[in-house]
Amino acid sequence: MEKFSYVNATSLEQVTSLLSESGWGEVMLIAGGTDLLAELKEYIETPKTLINLKTLPGMDSIEADASGLRIGALATVADISMHPTIQHHYTVLSQAAGSVATPQIRNVGTLGGNLCQRPRCWYYRDEATDCLKKGGDICYAIDGLSKYHAILGGDPVYIVHPSDLAPALIALGASVKIVGPEGEKSMSLEEFFTLPAANPFRENVLEPNEIVVEVSVPAPKPNTRSFYLKAREKGAPDFALSSVAGVFEMDGKTCKTASIVLGGVAPAPWRSKEAEAAVTGKMIDESVSQQAGSDAVKDAEPLNDNAYKVTLTQNLVSRAAMMAAS
Amino acid sequence: MPEKEKKQGTNISRRNFLKGVGTGTVAATVAPSVLIGSEKAADAQVDDAVANATIQLNINGKSYQIEVEARTTLLTVLRDGIDTSGSNIDLTGAKLICDRGECGGCTVMVDGKAVYACMMLAIDAQGKEITTVEGLAEGDDLHPVQDAFIQHDALMCGFCTPGFIVSSAALLNENASPTLEEIKVGLSGNTCRCGTYPFIFDAVKTASRKM
Numbered sequence: 001m002e003k004f005s006y007v008n009a010t011s012l013e014q015v016t017s018l019l020s021e022s023g024w025g026e027v028m029l030i031a032g033g034t035d036l037l038a039e040l041k042e043y044i045e046t047p048k049t050l051i052n053l054k055t056l057p058g059m060d061s062i063e064a065d066a067s068g069l070r071i072g073a074l075a076t077v078a079d080i081s082m083h084p085t086i087q088h089h090y091t092v093l094s095q096a097a098g099s100v101a102t103p104q105i106r107n108v109g110t111l112g113g114n115l116c117q118r119p120r121c122w123y124y125r126d127e128a129t130d131c132l133k134k135g136g137d138i139c140y141a142i143d144g145l146s147k148y149h150a151i152l153g154g155d156p157v158y159i160v161h162p163s164d165l166a167p168a169l170i171a172l173g174a175s176v177k178i179v180g181p182e183g184e185k186s187m188s189l190e191e192f193f194t195l196p197a198a199n200p201f202r203e204n205v206l207e208p209n210e211i212v213v214e215v216s217v218p219a220p221k222p223n224t225r226s227f228y229l230k231a232r233e234k235g236a237p238d239f240a241l242s243s244v245a246g247v248f249e250m251d252g253k254t255c256k257t258a259s260i261v262l263g264g265v266a267p268a269p270w271r272s273k274e275a276e277a278a279v280t281g282k283m284i285d286e287s288v289s290q291q292a293g294s295d296a297v298k299d300a301e302p303l304n305d306n307a308y309k310v311t312l313t314q315n316l317v318s319r320a321a322m323m324a325a326s
Numbered sequence: 327m328p329e330k331e332k333k334q335g336t337n338i339s340r341r342n343f344l345k346g347v348g349t350g351t352v353a354a355t356v357a358p359s360v361l362i363g364s365e366k367a368a369d370a371q372v373d374d375a376v377a378n379a380t381i382q383l384n385i386n387g388k389s390y391q392i393e394v395e396a397r398t399t400l401l402t403v404l405r406d407g408i409d410t411s412g413s414n415i416d417l418t419g420a421k422l423i424c425d426r427g428e429c430g431g432c433t434v435m436v437d438g439k440a441v442y443a444c445m446m447l448a449i450d451a452q453g454k455e456i457t458t459v460e461g462l463a464e465g466d467d468l469h470p471v472q473d474a475f476i477q478h479d480a481l482m483c484g485f486c487t488p489g490f491i492v493s494s495a496a497l498l499n500e501n502a503s504p505t506l507e508e509i510k511v512g513l514s515g516n517t518c519r520c521g522t523y524p525f526i527f528d529a530v531k532t533a534s535r536k537m
Binding site (some may be wrong): 003004007033040043054078104105106107237269 | 342346374375377379395396397399415427430433436437439441442445446447449450493496497509511514515517
């Protein structure tokens with residue numbers, strides 16, 4: 001790691017004002033630090049100043065009531081996964097949080113950090129590789145090793161978004177509160193994430209002087225069933241090769257509404273409107289669920305090494321749909 | 327370059343921007359906050375930006391004062407830190423192995439929860455109770471997990487063992503009688519390249535019965 005200065009946050013005004021004094025990468029935020037420190041150790045980022053957000057009061061709370069959930073950006077992934085209300089009524093979120101990394105990382109990693117973590121692409125994470133994401137000329141995944149890269153929405157950068165919480169929260173219809181120098185604003189979490197065609201350097205709409213402070217989730221409708229299915233290369237903790245967050249409002253075996261969001265297959269969490277359309281208003285059986293699976297990947301364009309993700313994703317979507325009806 | 331610049335909507339690339347900004351500018355940008363902070367130096371919440379700091383850490387019930395750089399990890403302090411009185415902290419039970427929060431060899435407890443000491447800044451560990459593998463035994467009385475590891479011969483080369491023992495103790499803090507599946511999940515942040523897992527799981531089961 002390069003040397004940096006460290007300052008405790010005292011207020012959001014102070015944080016956004018410090019951030020406003022430079023562009024990306026000069027002043028950075030640290031909460032759990034489990035992603036950031038890895039970037040610093042690899043010299044992917046070399047900030048001059050880190051702002052410690054953990055001194056901001058009250059930002060780690062999880063509030064649940066009849067209208068829904070409000071989760072502070074500093075809530076840990078472990079707290080989200082073990083929260084009783086989330087386990088019972090927002091199952092997809094609890095399952096997604098429980099699938100993140102390892103106990104040690106869930107104990108310190110935060111909601112805000114999980115949403116804003118940087119990609120795991122081995123070209124991006126290699127100090128010596130000046131890839132497109134880091135201001136170079138090309139995305140090396142196109143001709144290089146692409147086993148863990150995007151099959152959807154890649155052009156021109158084929159990273160996948162590594163977050164497990166993001167697909168689950170988007171499937172639940174979450175919105176995110178962002179604070180900048182001009183005050184706060186809210187937007188749907190789905191719109192928060194961006195594709196490389198819009199900006200190859202970042203994964204979301206945050207400006208250099210903005211910070212995620214809270215995520216709110218509306219209460220699920222009655223008779224909602226939700227699941228997070230995550231395929232990993234091995235039994236041990238890992239990032240998703242492909243994952244499906246599914247939230248289904250059911251009437252018996254008939255699906256009234258569905259939200260299906262894919263993780264690990266695109267540079268942003270990937271809402272599959274095609275899979276949702278395939279199950280909405282239908283009685284879910286084997287053939288409907290298979291249709292949902294194949295519709296989810298009909299636009300997939302695999303690279304040299306990741307065609308397996310097409311089949312994997314198709315099967316995960318079908319399985320989620322079958323689980324909703326069983 | 328021109329194509330890239332167009333995409334970013336600005337006439338400088340991010341890389342060049344970073345390279346172009348020198349330390350002088352940064353010192354200037356941080357300075358106002360430092361001044362504000364030092365005017366209120368008596369406040370508990372000082373907002374000075376520090377590159378070096380003297381921090382107080384509570385490790386295994388003992389208080390240490392240590393001078394660190396902001397970038398120093400908790401693991402580095404535990405293993406190589408020197409107290410301001412001049413004595414080595416010398417808690418080398420937590421191992422420096424992957425240094426990336428993947429292998430679990432550096433696992434310690436912070437406020438009773440397992441964390442990777444390699445992925446936590448020492449400065450972030452202030453005000454917390456840090457427990458390393460050296461702090462689990464009480465005098466000559468080993469922690470039940472340590473006893474059970476011996477009883478089940480739950481190690482081969484032993485390099486991962488301190489991390490596994492701390493993770494096991496943290497797991498039993500949260501869940502006094504875990505199922506085999508819960509033990510596997512609880513220890514999923516630790517790796518044993520010798521593959522002693524079944525003996526480790528047995529040891530945790532035995533320890534849970536004794537606690």
